[in-house]
Amino acid sequence: MSNGDNSASVQVSTPAVPSGVFAPAEMPGFQVPDMPSDWYHYPLTFGSLAPAASLTQTLQIDAASDFYLTAIEQLTMVSGTTTVPTSGTENLPLVTILINDGGSNRNLMANPVLLPHIAGDGRWPHRLIHPRLFKKNSSITITLTSVDGTNTYSNIYLNFEGFKVYGVG
Numbered sequence: 001m002s003n004g005d006n007s008a009s010v011q012v013s014t015p016a017v018p019s020g021v022f023a024p025a026e027m028p029g030f031q032v033p034d035m036p037s038d039w040y041h042y043p044l045t046f047g048s049l050a051p052a053a054s055l056t057q058t059l060q061i062d063a064a065s066d067f068y069l070t071a072i073e074q075l076t077m078v079s080g081t082t083t084v085p086t087s088g089t090e091n092l093p094l095v096t097i098l099i100n101d102g103g104s105n106r107n108l109m110a111n112p113v114l115l116p117h118i119a120g121d122g123r124w125p126h127r128l129i130h131p132r133l134f135k136k137n138s139s140i141t142i143t144l145t146s147v148d149g150t151n152t153y154s155n156i157y158l159n160f161e162g163f164k165v166y167g168v169g
Contacts, residue, residue, distance in 0.1 A: 040067065042160040046144055048079065049095065049153040054145040061103075061138045065164035068131035073159040074119035079152040092116045093156065094148035103138030112145060115156075125161060 046055045061067050076093040096112035097119070109118075120126040134140060144156060 037163045037165045038065075040162060040164045042067070044142065044158045044160075046156040046158070047154075049144060049146050049156060051146050051149050051152065054143060056141060056143045058102075059140040059142060059160065061134050061136060061140065062164065063137045065166045066136050067134045067138075067160075067162055067164055069128060069134060069160055069162040070131050071125035071127050071161040072119040073122050073125040073161065074115055075121065075157040076115075076153055077155045079154040093153055094146065094151070095153065095156065096145045096147055098143045098145075100141040100143075101134060101138060102141060103135040108132070112143070114147075115144070119158065122159075125159075131162065 042059050042061075044057050044059060046057065049055055074093075076091045076095070078091055078093075093115055095115045097115045098112040099108040100106070101108060118126055140160075142158065146153065
């Protein structure tokens with residue numbers, strides 16, 4: 001394109017936000033609320049997960065603030081190994097994850113998905129395209145299921161990264 005009068009401009013419109021799904025309807029364009037907020041992590045540790053077994057934990061969102069999830073991270077240890085995962089040797093577990101938001105009574109996926117598809121490592125976390133709102137005092141249920149026929153995972157560490165917003169709703 002030339003820099004003269006023949007330059008074209010592109011207009012981008014922001015789609016409407018579905019009410020209460022990713023952000024409140026009064027927040028077009030998924031903007032960060034203009035309210036007090038803190039960067040925050042909700043870490044979870046799942047213990048030993050045997051082949052074909054499942055583990056479930058419930059994460060309780062703080063009663064004083066909403067939580068906007070922006071990234072998910074995981075670190076998985078395989079039982080019987082002495083190797084500590086490094087930046088080039090992290091485990092990609094054959095484990096599925098299902099997340100249910102008790103505040104809206106919705107699963108966040110149609111079916112369980114493999115954990116590496118939705119949770120990166122600390123260097124490359126899985127960044128959500130849009131922050132996912134969890135209302136204050138919501139319970140989030142996370143279920144992990146091994147689809148590995150051989151390995152037992154000694155520990156699976158999950159981290160829900162985002163920010164807390166005070167004074168919404």
